Amino acid sequence: MNYDVIIIGGGLGGLCAGAKLAKEGKQILLLEQHDRPGGCATTFTRREFTMEVGLHEMDGLHPSDGKTKMFNDLGLFDGVEYLPLPEFYRFFNGRTDLVMPHDQEKARALLKAHFPGEKAGIDAYFHRLMNARRINVMERDQPDISVGEFLDATFTSEEIKLVLLGNLGYFHDDPYGLSLRYFSMAESAFFQGRANFIQGGSQQLSDKLVSIIRAHGGKVLLNHRVTSIDAEAGKINSVRFINTQPGDHSLVEARAKDFIANAALPLVSDMIQVPAGERLSEEISGQRLGASLLTVYYGFSTSLKTLGHFHYSTFVFDGSVRTQKDIRANNRDDFSRRGFTFVDYSQVDSRLAPEGKSVGAICCIDYLDDWKDLSKEAYSAKKQLVGEHLTERLEQLIPGCREHIAHMEVGTSKTVHRYTGNPGGAVYGFAQVPNRPKLTSLEGIENLHVASAWGKFGGGFSGALFSGYMTAMDLLRRSG
Ligand SMILES: Cc1cc2nc3c(=O)[nH]c(=O)nc-3n(C[C@H](O)[C@H](O)[C@H](O)COP(=O)(O)OP(=O)(O)OC[C@H]3O[C@@H](n4cnc5c(N)ncnc54)[C@H](O)[C@@H]3O)c2cc1C
Numbered sequence: 001m002n003y004d005v006i007i008i009g010g011g012l013g014g015l016c017a018g019a020k021l022a023k024e025g026k027q028i029l030l031l032e033q034h035d036r037p038g039g040c041a042t043t044f045t046r047r048e049f050t051m052e053v054g055l056h057e058m059d060g061l062h063p064s065d066g067k068t069k070m071f072n073d074l075g076l077f078d079g080v081e082y083l084p085l086p087e088f089y090r091f092f093n094g095r096t097d098l099v100m101p102h103d104q105e106k107a108r109a110l111l112k113a114h115f116p117g118e119k120a121g122i123d124a125y126f127h128r129l130m131n132a133r134r135i136n137v138m139e140r141d142q143p144d145i146s147v148g149e150f151l152d153a154t155f156t157s158e159e160i161k162l163v164l165l166g167n168l169g170y171f172h173d174d175p176y177g178l179s180l181r182y183f184s185m186a187e188s189a190f191f192q193g194r195a196n197f198i199q200g201g202s203q204q205l206s207d208k209l210v211s212i213i214r215a216h217g218g219k220v221l222l223n224h225r226v227t228s229i230d231a232e233a234g235k236i237n238s239v240r241f242i243n244t245q246p247g248d249h250s251l252v253e254a255r256a257k258d259f260i261a262n263a264a265l266p267l268v269s270d271m272i273q274v275p276a277g278e279r280l281s282e283e284i285s286g287q288r289l290g291a292s293l294l295t296v297y298y299g300f301s302t303s304l305k306t307l308g309h310f311h312y313s314t315f316v317f318d319g320s321v322r323t324q325k326d327i328r329a330n331n332r333d334d335f336s337r338r339g340f341t342f343v344d345y346s347q348v349d350s351r352l353a354p355e356g357k358s359v360g361a362i363c364c365i366d367y368l369d370d371w372k373d374l375s376k377e378a379y380s381a382k383k384q385l386v387g388e389h390l391t392e393r394l395e396q397l398i399p400g401c402r403e404h405i406a407h408m409e410v411g412t413s414k415t416v417h418r419y420t421g422n423p424g425g426a427v428y429g430f431a432q433v434p435n436r437p438k439l440t441s442l443e444g445i446e447n448l449h450v451a452s453a454w455g456k457f458g459g460g461f462s463g464a465l466f467s468g469y470m471t472a473m474d475l476l477r478r479s480g
Helices: 012-023 066-074 104-114 116-130 132-138 147-154 158-164 180-190 203-215 265-271 276-284 324-330 376-397 413-420 460-479
Strands: 002-008 028-031 043-046 049-052 082-084 089-092 097-100 195-198 219-221 224-232 235-243 252-261 292-300 313-316 340-344 358-366 405-411 448-450
Touching: 002 012, 012 028, 012 066, 012 203, 012 252, 012 460, 028 224, 049 292, 049 358, 066 460, 097 104, 104 116, 104 158, 116 132, 116 147, 116 158, 116 180, 132 180, 147 158, 147 180, 147 324, 158 324, 180 460, 203 219, 224 265, 224 276, 265 276, 292 376, 292 413, 313 376, 340 376, 358 376, 376 405, 448 460
Parallel strands: 002 028, 002 252, 028 219, 089 313, 252 448
Antiparallel strands: 043 049, 082 195, 089 097, 224 235, 235 252, 292 358, 292 405, 313 340, 340 358
């Protein structure tokens, strides 16, 4: 079997690259080990509920967003509904309760009203964010700093720093370990006025991308895992893969001119024969793994609006977190104190539950280390306990919600690891630390390209989709 491009992994980055390349006439083979496409951008069904694995909010899709052009090009607006969200996030820590809008002018005004002594800092903060691209280019020869350092230099009140770090978990677990350049680009995308949920869940987008690949003659094989990658003289020749379903497990080989890694880069480097695989491992060895997440999935027998809850996304910080220096330790703290976000999908027409019922999710930073070496029973018991702690805190936030829980289950970093293979259960690829060496191209192997959260745009829906699209564009340019 010979193809123009073989894509290893069917997460958003791989699917987006595949859709663009197939649309432009390339012969594509995409191999995904799971029984559904999307990686973190998938859903699963429990009773009458559709549980969203990974999407709380996707920034953008306003006229000047780069994704709007990409979505138009690929036809991703046809048959998929993107629901504008009512707000960026609500921040709550027992001292401050504030709803951050997506519009930066409104956000500025709100913050100035709450923190009148910080007006100059608020202007400086939004100036840095809203001009991120230009400033990052201007300052490219100077060392990057962390978000924590930037906030310390900009504000005197610790409380406003915490409010602005409400959604830190979208990127990392520690403000002092997160690149200001990366954060300012990513966070400003949320302050351009719009972010979205996908009606019916992110599986709709993943399925749409598959349908585009197939409509243009590309092949998408689900339940097929790549097991090894054959390389010679700095070039990949072929991949070998197996069907993961019961039955025939014989190895199949497929060849191509170019290969795209959507599966986590450390996994891909382990699959490539030495010495090329070793060279790639060396190239990525200086990179730290990014954060993982734990999610408690809820199906409720009512819309939480009936209980007086009117916020889509609420970030809850424990009262003991008083400065941004406390955040890192809090993310390792007991789940009865660890910061979390609660997403109430019934605040939009999500179609994740039947009329009158709803779906919600608690999400917090999680570490694979905390779940290792547990027996099956101990793992289940620990998950149950964590679920109870977090549900107790949800009940404090939304009194009465507990008695409407029709289904609850916990997915941990171990779950992410099991389904995607991502080392550490990382959901955003490599950690975006200041001055991170950029993997713009892989030096070691000339026909291996990256389309995922592990590439130069980082993680999240936008990062993975951009990575896929730009990699496809690059390949199309090279092939003329
Ligand atoms: C709980 C949770 C909440 C999140 N919330 C948000 C959010 O609100 N907004 C946002 O923008 N982002 C969010 N994210 C992050 C976002 O979903 C991811 O960063 C993004 O989807 C990653 O896409 P990716 O293309 O890098 O691949 P991944 O989703 O990591 O998928 C990689 C794919 O490769 C496949 N694979 C691995 N090895 C092989 C192999 N050997 N052979 C074949 N296939 C293989 C895997 O099965 C997987 O499907 C969240 C993620 C999670 C888990």
